[in-house]
Amino acid sequence: MSEYILQTKGLSKIFGGLVALDKIDMEIEKGRISAIIGPNGAGKTTLFNLIAGVYSATSGEILFQGMRVNSMPAHRRASIGVARTFQHALLFGNMTVLENVMTGQHPRSQYGFLEAAFRLPKSYREERKISLEAIKYLNLVGLGMDKDKEALSLPLGRQKLLAIARALATEPKLLLLDEPGAGLTTLEKRALSDLIRRIIDMGITVLLVEHDMPLVMGLAEKIIVLDSGQKIAEGDANQIQKDERVIAVYLGEEVEG
Amino acid sequence: MFGFVKNKWIYFLVGALLAVMVLIPFDWFMGKYNTLLIFIGLNTMVTVGLCLLMGYTGQVSLGQAAYYGIGAYISAILSKTYGVNPWLAMLIAAIVTGAFAYGIGYLIFRLKGNYLAMATLGLGLIIWILFRQLSEITGGPDGMGGIPYLSIGGFGFYTTFKRYYLVWFFCLALLLISQNIVRSRTGRALRAIHGSEDAAESIGINVAQFKVKIFALSAVFASIAGSLFVHHLRFVSPQPFGFLASVKLVVMAVIGGLASIWGAIFGAATTNILSDELLLGFGELDTIVYGLILMLVMIFMPQGLFVKLKEIIVQWRSKTTQKV
Ligand SMILES: Nc1ncnc2c1ncn2[C@@H]1O[C@H](COP(=O)(O)OP(=O)(O)OP(=O)(O)O)[C@@H](O)[C@H]1O
Numbered sequence: 073m074s075e076y077i078l079q080t081k082g083l084s085k086i087f088g089g090l091v092a093l094d095k096i097d098m099e100i101e102k103g104r105i106s107a108i109i110g111p112n113g114a115g116k117t118t119l120f121n122l123i124a125g126v127y128s129a130t131s132g133e134i135l136f137q138g139m140r141v142n143s144m145p146a147h148r149r150a151s152i153g154v155a156r157t158f159q160h161a162l163l164f165g166n167m168t169v170l171e172n173v174m175t176g177q178h179p180r181s182q183y184g185f186l187e188a189a190f191r192l193p194k195s196y197r198e199e200r201k202i203s204l205e206a207i208k209y210l211n212l213v214g215l216g217m218d219k220d221k222e223a224l225s226l227p228l229g230r231q232k233l234l235a236i237a238r239a240l241a242t243e244p245k246l247l248l249l250d251e252p253g254a255g256l257t258t259l260e261k262r263a264l265s266d267l268i269r270r271i272i273d274m275g276i277t278v279l280l281v282e283h284d285m286p287l288v289m290g291l292a293e294k295i296i297v298l299d300s301g302q303k304i305a306e307g308d309a310n311q312i313q314k315d316e317r318v319i320a321v322y323l324g325e326e327v328e329g
Numbered sequence: 330m331f332g333f334v335k336n337k338w339i340y341f342l343v344g345a346l347l348a349v350m351v352l353i354p355f356d357w358f359m360g361k362y363n364t365l366l367i368f369i370g371l372n373t374m375v376t377v378g379l380c381l382l383m384g385y386t387g388q389v390s391l392g393q394a395a396y397y398g399i400g401a402y403i404s405a406i407l408s409k410t411y412g413v414n415p416w417l418a419m420l421i422a423a424i425v426t427g428a429f430a431y432g433i434g435y436l437i438f439r440l441k442g443n444y445l446a447m448a449t450l451g452l453g454l455i456i457w458i459l460f461r462q463l464s465e466i467t468g469g470p471d472g473m474g475g476i477p478y479l480s481i482g483g484f485g486f487y488t489t490f491k492r493y494y495l496v497w498f499f500c501l502a503l504l505l506i507s508q509n510i511v512r513s514r515t516g517r518a519l520r521a522i523h524g525s526e527d528a529a530e531s532i533g534i535n536v537a538q539f540k541v542k543i544f545a546l547s548a549v550f551a552s553i554a555g556s557l558f559v560h561h562l563r564f565v566s567p568q569p570f571g572f573l574a575s576v577k578l579v580v581m582a583v584i585g586g587l588a589s590i591w592g593a594i595f596g597a598a599t600t601n602i603l604s605d606e607l608l609l610g611f612g613e614l615d616t617i618v619y620g621l622i623l624m625l626v627m628i629f630m631p632q633g634l635f636v637k638l639k640e641i642i643v644q645w646r647s648k649t650t651q652k653v
């Protein structure tokens with residue numbers, strides 16, 4: 073019903089007395105790359121947590137594909153197509169690389185305790201599909217060779233790619249990436265940009281939070297700037313770079329109003 | 330993934346182990362240990378449920394003996410007092426215990442860490458007190474006897490020799506089921522919860538529901554063991570289902586390696602042999618011994634004694650093959 077895959081209306085989150093997000097209105101267009109930037113503590117991760125359902129909003133609305141999802145638990149949002157990565161990779165340390173991604177197929181498979189316990193045919197059928205899909209996503213992010221390693225034995229850059237593969241394995245419509253470039257080398261960041269473009273080509277909408285300006289400016293068609301919980305600017309790379317309030321915030325100056 | 334074992338030696342090993350297990354209860358072999366072996370089997374069943382809950386899902390239960398007890402009492406009361414067929418009684422016990430744990434789990438798995446530990450401990454104590462206090466139906470602290478043996482058609486499990494096979498049949502079945510679960514979509518979901526609850530939710534895993542379900546399953550395992558227990562001893566009293574029993578079960582799980590299915594046998598065996606053969610003269614002091622074991626294993630080999638030994642053997646083997 074709307075060309076926006078995600079919309080927020082007057083979205084606020086208050087922690088105790090702290091206003092982490094203040095009446096955010098935002099529209100994310102389908103099939104595009106959008107980015108949220110802003111200084112530390114601006115509320116970027118909090119916004120992701122509200123969209124993904126980790127926290128519930130204090131007030132306001134979250135619409136995913138035009139549907140109000142405010143009261144939907146996080147795991148349900150994943151199953152209707154919202155996937156995310158975390159600022160810290162949050163991999164499953166008790167699993168191999170492949171198993172991490174296979175676990176991401178959870179919402180796209182069904183068999184449960186009974187089929188597992190007695191190895192019923194359905195479990196075999198689904199397991200085969202799950203591992204094939206998982207390998208597909210591992211190859212996509214370039215981790216095919218590492219599939220049998222312990223997840224946490226990977227260097228940081230590869231851990232972040234693994235987290236993306238795990239999120240992709242849920243077969244999302246919207247992918248939220250929280251600082252995917254943090255801690256990566258220049259070379260790794262270039263590979264990351266390529267990967268994000270390929271994800272868009274798969275028809276997945278990407279919303280990313282990132283501090284690396286060249287990376288954001290090179291990728292995002294729309295940039296939303298947050299500061300102290302408020303949206304202070306929005307537009308394409310050119311508009312944002314010229315915006316006085318944005319410049320002021322990034323130079324650490326006080327802005328009135 | 331359902332990995333097929335590529336090493337054919339594993340089949341040989343499993344075959345040999347099974348053959349030994351079949352021969353064990355004969356008098357000329359280890360027949361005089363049948364009672365001990367039956368208890369090892371019963372404890373293994375409860376322990377493996379605890380491993381699924383604690384080792385794989387990362388949730389604590391300090392009251393697992395209570396569910397062992399509920400299974401035992403339901404079986405005892407139905408089959409003795411109401412004359413229900415013992416197999417049917419066992420099934421009803423498993424269903425009731427599972428449903429009860431499901432309801433309880435729904436309430437207490439909102440809690441985490443120490444709070445969860447305290448809640449499971451408290452509940453275990455309450456259930457244990459009920460076994461003592463509801464003496465009209467449970468026989469109170471003195472317990473109740475005269476519980477019938479299990480039988481199939483005309484074949485009754487009247488001797489320890491026969492009951493050894495009965496108990497180990499169930500035990501191996503539950504171990505196999507546990508292994509299948511661990512290596513499945515469900516098993517990955519459980520391990521994901523242990524790894525990171527936030528990450529698990531973010532990929533569509535209903536964390537709360539899986540916790541409750543695995544808790545209920547562990548209670549069902551305990552209940553089945555409890556039913557077999559009363560049809561073995563033909564007597565039930567509150568004594569084996571108290572707090573100490575719950576702690577002992579945790580010790581078994583820890584020694585076997587919390588995240589190791591087959592380690593449960595090892596944990597149950599060492600603990601039972603310790604308490605039956607070596608610690609008999611210690612009386613109440615055995616609690617201290619278990620506490621010490623628990624501490625030492627947690628500090629020096631948190632992956633469990635069984636898993637540690639396995640690692641040492643694998644290392645030793647790779648060293649010797651390198652030399653060749
Ligand atoms: N669970 C919480 N409880 C209380 N306060 C919180 C919580 N989560 C975030 N905050 C606060 O909300 C504000 C916004 O935090 P948030 O993590 O969203 O910032 P961010 O923009 O992601 O910053 P960074 O760039 O450092 O990741 C901060 O002041 C933070 O301390």
Ligand SMILES: [Mg+2]
Pocket residue numbers: 116117118159
């Ligand atoms: Mg953040």
